[in-house]
Amino acid sequence: MTETRVLLIEDEPNIIDAIRFILSREGWRVDTSSDGGNALEAVRSRNPDLVILDVMLPNRSGYDILSDMRADEAMRDIPVMMLTARGQQKDKELAERLGVNKFMTKPFSNAEMLANARELVRR
């Protein structure tokens, strides 16, 4: 059984710590990228089983990154879970139009986040 690899794209150090802790307990490997500018390159190079993506990132928004992933042959099928502090309905709709797999607003329940992640990884 290969190791499950998650790429966490998030700029808030405390949140990175929290998510890394939760997912590490599952035995998953968590890589991080905290800059929107080179996040896409990180996805391409690591080819993770799951991308957890923040929306408000330095230099490039999560939506742009998602959009580019879905347009790219190699990254099209990687499941993406979005986390955002902007929990409005239109944000969710936009994410779904762009092809998000799960959309979660901050703050989230750890259990729920983990359940979503598991579901996406299993697929």
Next chain:
Amino acid sequence: MSFDILVSSCVAYVLLLFGVAFWADKQAERGRAGWLRSPVVYTLSLSVYCTAWTFYGAVGYAARSGLEFVTIYLGPTLVMIGWWVVLRRLVRIGRTQRITSIADLISSRYGKSNALGVLVTCLAVLGTTPYIALQLQSVTLSLHAFAQSGSAPDPHALRNTALLIAAGLALFTIIFGTRNLDANERHHGVVTAIAVEAVVKLAALMAVGMFVVFVVSGGVGPTLQAIDASPISRWDTGADRWATLIFLSAAAFICLPRMFQVIVVENSDERHLATASWAFPLYLLLISLFVVPIAVAGLSVSPEGSNPDLFVQTVPLAFDRNVLAMLAFLGGFSSATSMVIVAAIAVSTMVSNHVVMPIWLNLRAGRAALSGDVRNVVILSRRLSIAGILLFGYLYFVLSGGGAALAAIGLVSFAGVAQVLPALLGAIFWRGATRVGAAVGLSVGLAVWIWTSFLPSFGEAGILTPEILAHGPFGIALLRPHALFGIEGLDPLVHSVFWSMILNAGSFLAFSLLSAQTPLERLQGNRFVNIFRYSGGTRGWSGGAVEAEDLLMMSQRLLGASDAQALFRAEAQRQGKSGSLPDVTPAFVERLERELAGSVGGATAHAMIAQITGGVSVSVEDMMRVADEAQQILEYSSQLEAKSRELENTAGQLREANEKLVALSFQKDNFLSQVSHELRTPMTSIRSFSEILMDGESMSAADRQKFSQTINGEAVRMTRLLDDLLDLSVLESGQVLLNRQDDMLDAVLDRAFVATGQLGAEATMAIERNGNDERVQLRTDCDRLAQVFINVISNAGQYCDAPEPRLRVRVHEVNGRHVVDFIDNGSGIPEVSQAEMFEKFTRADDHRAGGGAGLGLAICREVMKRLGGEIDYVAGLGGAAFRVTLPDTESAAA
């Protein structure tokens, strides 16, 4: 010949005239006025120009001044020959505008100004009075010449006779001149009687002339020789007087109230003018043909000192030709009576319409006038006016002593009425002529004429003493009646005409140019000057299909195509016609007018229909009503406009307010979403870590410690954020209380550095300060100022990306104010961010280092605004550079 026979033949003649007038009126009433309106009758009626002055006076004039009398006929001849220019215009205007007198014309043209009407009326009364006196005098003298040939007449007898004549003329005029209420309706009876008199006077003068040529002188040849031998034939009139007389007679021919009456008011067909244009000069030629022979004969056969004015009568009498003398007397009588009758009608119309009626209506203002009531008042006022005018004439005759030569009196009158000429010509040729101009011109002309002609005409025994004549009033030589403004040596008449006309026309022009027209004046001015464009031909009600089509087209414009066509079709059916165009019957026109009145108002409807059915019946009153309606519509629409402008303004304000509200609401949404975002982020950490801790799984003590610290740190961050938000809210609402105190700038800076921990060993940056520069006395809220400094310093601490961060504090003066610059040695702030970094929730870059939520600089800006200072970013000073400009007055106090 006995006086009785004379008087009874006079009475018989007058009865004959009564009969003619009565019969003509009856004919006209029965609608058989056809031949009464012939060009011949019109031409003959113009001969009221030839009064007793012409009949008797011309011979006297010739006997005294030679051929000068010809000028009196030359003026009218010129006007008649040039009828196309002035008379045709006047007649057309008179007909289309229902003009009743020359005063009415002037008043209508200049915006229905009754003041002008009164002015012209006064002028007419003043100008007519001497003329009527002249007629009374001539008839009286001729009567007495019969009765007591040779001896001088008794003044008392003269006066009594004159009074009787005046009364008789007043009676005749009242009976035939005020039969109809509408002054515009032709006086058929009077005009016919006058035509008869015209024939009688011409016949009488020619008969006397023939008698003189063929009996007294013995044929044409000897007559011519006698004339050549006489001093009369010498032409010694100066050019100035000659030209003045032609001008005066031409002007008077148009402006004399009685001439205006017969030329314009009594005209029933414009084409009669064409006939009169050659026929009337011919009449004048015939009537003047024998003037010189009679004068020459009179001078040779009459005793020394006899009145040359009476030669027409005294020459036949000298040869005992009583019947001929009788005919001559009747001719003179005709001349006098016709003039008096027409003049009295014309002037009484003016007096009644422009003086009596306005006064009466004013007195009755507020009380509804019954039509029958008004009718009686109008007729009464006309009758009284006629009597009054004749009384004036009689009084003038008595006052002037009956002594002055007839011709002189006539010329005074001429000069008076000629004052109307500038205003009259301006009325019909110059659209720019204004009421003010006309009023001033007329007044000035009238005043000059009264001073230089009218008053002196009473003779030296009259109102002007010889002293005034010689030296001017109060010794002012410039105002001498016969040498105004120091111009001496002119013939008094030429002098008077010259000055009155120059000043009259000059002030008319000047004041017209200087004053503005009222809308009604402009309307009337346009109608008068462009009369031929506004009035069509002389179509009656029988215009036929073309007219019906015109009416339909106009109606369509007003009622809409379908309604108008339905109306016309229904009318055509009613008339039993197959097509859709009915005959234009008066009944239909009336119905149509009512229909149109429903949409455009009665006056407008009437005027529009009249326009199409032949411009005959558009009166000034109609136009006034149109103007009133238009005025009301204008007022209403301007009210509406004002209302709609108001609404527009209100709508604009509402739109603006709404835009503001939308913008505010957008800002609020934005702000809330930003606040929510800023709160959610620490909340996320807190929730996650607290859940991890709650799971109770085994974890290292170090982890547990670390997570607890994180939760604590995020809670502090949230608190700070909320504090900042509240602070900003207070600052922005202006409710902040400032605690002003005295302090030194360096002390405040010290406190700020201590608070940020950038002092001593803890400092992460090298700080450069210059203590001397910082000795600035402050009087402000120093805690708030320190808050700003702290913010700027900690920003530098957080964001300065240099390997060895350094912050320089520079205090100096810019534009006379102390500023504190904080300059670090980092890479500075990108230009795009500079513009917005003082806004809420913006950061120089997105790496938040556990600190503020992007509210710091926004708070700084608000604080400095409250303190009366500024905070700006200064580009180009190396790294990031913030400049705090200290409050003005407080630092100046140092």
